[in-house]
Amino acid sequence: MESQFLSLFEVSIAFEESHLFFPRIVSWVLVGLLAIILLSKSNRIAPALRRAGQAVTQGGDGFDRKRFFGTILLIVIYFYMMAVVGDIFPNTGFGFLFVSIPFIFLLSMLYVEHSTRKNILIIAVTAAIAPTLAWYVLSQLFRITLP
């Protein structure tokens, strides 16, 4: 009787398939939880989606489209160009240095509220100094690999 009871819980995992064992369990739990959530909140989903769609396409609701999408776009260009420039000067960290300077300048310009001459000057100086300092200390002194 006892051995029968124990055999209920017996599990054998083939080594070739063992990479799927745990992910399958987690996936099913995840799907189950998602179903419960969707069922319990079904009446609130549609209006929320509509509101979000409006905010993204037309702005409003305090959604600053220029700064939000500008940030994402700049980061994408930043990451992409860093690898490209880095390939031109392999193993020097120049890709990081040369691309970070314009990136910091542009992102700061995007964020700054009053682009007075003084502000622009501060931004330009920061954009030049911060990456150079980071590059020098990390890449040259500590010999950390940079793009």
Next chain:
Amino acid sequence: MEFLSYLSPMFFTLIAAGALIGVIFGAIPGMTATMAVAVCLPLTYALDLTNGLALLLGLYVGGISGGMVPAVLLNIPGTPSSITTTFDGYPMAKKGEGERALKISIVASLFGGLFSAGVLFYFAPVLADFAIKFSYVEKFLIIFLALTVIASLTKNMLMGIFSGVLGVWLSLIGTYEITDGGNGETRLMFDFMEYYLVAGFSLLPVLIGIFGITTILQDAEKGFKGDAGSPTIKLTKGSRFSLSVFKGQLVNLVRSSSIGTFVGMLPGVGGSAASVLAYTQEKNFSHDSSQMGKGAPQGLVASESSNNALTGGALVPLLSLGIPGDSTTAILIGAFTLQGIQVGPLFIGDNLDTWYIMIAALVVANFLMFGIMFFAIKYIAKVIEVPKHLLYPIIVMMCVVGAYAINYGIMFDVWTLLIFGVFGYIATKVGIELVPLIIGFILGGSAEVYFVKSLESYGNLTIFFTKSPIAVLLWVLIVLSLVFAIFLKVRARKQENLVSSN
């Protein structure tokens, strides 16, 4: 007491230098203690063993402690184990108590560090023998316990659990690594993604993506106006730091430091579990935890004392079994081998002088870290007065450096930042809770290995209950932590109802 002759001015200078560099590395989002130790390892070639250890232990202690700075001031954990520091640290910084929060954290760190150094010194061999009683099954249960405590950290129980499971799921993407005893096959992806995802998403880029980039996107959405606009936080307002905060915190300090030391001792469990466990234990067992998560010093105390206690804990298996307790101590093994010193169960007996030197270095490093941070904090805390339009671009840049450098130069880790930054932004909009998610992500990988290996070894699910008295005790703790979580939720709701009906 022959070892005292080794303690030269050079010894102290190197510890101080190590602690300072470590603090700086830890304080930069994306840079970790492990990285600090790794990049400074070549410097020790030129030093003898004593001085080399002084530098490395200084870096280790400094690096772990430095993680509190961005956690408190910017809401970005500098190291994975300082996640729980953000819960109360950032709300305090927002109230203008950044400096106070940091000082509380530093004192707690000092306590945790010294506590664990003491435990290491007096009990290392005994504890090592205890630690090897934890096989796959018990290690899985410890991780499971840490996962169940997610329940007490959630705002909405259902969404919180969903987020935690999602975190585990995300951590499983990639290869079931042969270095963990897996079969090297990939899963949870389509074939075309394999090129990039073969190693899965790395923890550090995910962490700083979700905390750093997400925050920036959220502020960008608001257009940096009003609340999100530039410097609204003033350092000087709010109450000032005084040691009286620690009145009544002794139990918390000792409990959290013990948890930190113990979890640090178990190789493969992962240090981040320590601060999570310590934080929730404080939440569950203290008299009044109603303020936790809104800027309560006790939360900082639990988090920081436990994560600094990791240092001594992780050295226990290193010095008494020759097995590293975490990724940083793994590098220390390299430093020992370079000096021709072998680690293993006989290390302490064979190298008594080195052993005393390490303990001395560890204690001194904690005091010097305290000195450096306590007096520099006034200036470090000024970071939050920097206008966001200057600060945020620099944070993005430093996150890139950290993400790229964590695995020694992998570009996909940088893209992971953005992927999880955007993911974190959307996730918060649909009500997914990021903290349970990230805890699930941190623990998911080891949960899998220990779960699958337990079953491969014993072939029966009942083993999780019958393996040993330790396993039974862990189940008791798991049940308790769930009961407490539900109890606290119910009580909080009742209080809310009371307030609203008044």
Next chain:
Amino acid sequence: MKVMKTHLRKLVCAVAIAGTAGASMSSFAADCPIPGNLRVVIGSTSTGGDTYQNSSIVADHLAKKLDINAKVDAVGAMAGFRALDRSRNGNTVMIFHDQAYLGNLYGVKGYDNIFEKYTVGPTVAINPGNAYLVPKDSPYQNIDEVIAAAGEGEEIRVAIQPGGVSEIGFSALKNAVKVEHPGMEDNVVAVNTGSQADKNQLLFDDMADVINGSVQANEQYTRLPADDQKAMRFVWLTARNDTIKQTNEEGMGKTSREDLLQYVNPNVTVPQSESQNFTFDKEFFFLYNKDMNPEIVSCIDNALEEIYAQGDIQEQQKKSFFIPNFKPSSEAQAYLKDKRDQYKTIIENIK
């Protein structure tokens, strides 16, 4: 986009030339087309392990000799191979060990045939420490008894990390049982696990009879008193007798070279076939991108030749328990290919 790229390249080149023009070149490096900043990726992600240690010794000597910067990056096997794939101009080279082809033999995903896909470069060192251990109170005194027990139908559980260096000894053991006791080889079963800590733990938990380990990591465990749960005993070192003979006389810890020699051929016999004994040395060697300029290959060969002729590197390697083992590219290629073919036969034989 393309136009933009070239423009950009010109612009940034101009800036960079100004920066690098000052760097001087030694006479050796003058006729060597090797880039001034060399990245050495390794197949391990650990900066505390043997691959990193050995690679940084070699990279440092190479950098000094060629007057370049060389940086070792512990990116791991998959990322390392990929970095190598991308680097046609020789900016990135890889140092790895036998895992590079064993992974392929065991069919681990992501491991291609290195002899086809890359250029195999010189070997530089051996880690002689690959070992098999049993608990101190084990009934098996030596590996012969283990093989005999398996031949008599006892199940022998061996804790290993699957798919490579840790498994090859296990495969050889299984093969040896097949040679001596045909049909009984399935009594040798693998317990697949990860780190050394996990392997040790399996032994402590009595979930394995034999574990794979190393002289460096396990020597102290062999010196523990027999009543300690953690006590172990070496039964087999896979290295060649010649390899162990080259270690320093003190050996490792309190286990001298003399002691270590007990656990290798001919005191230990693990037959590979009727006529031959199995040995395995974990060797470190360079891997290059297939399209890399052959002049760089010979340049690194020559530089290493000179470095090994000087003799400092040998001392340094021996101090860290490595056996210096320099073979120039062409010799190394033929040697490693032959080694691979032998192990291939073993692995296919026990399938």
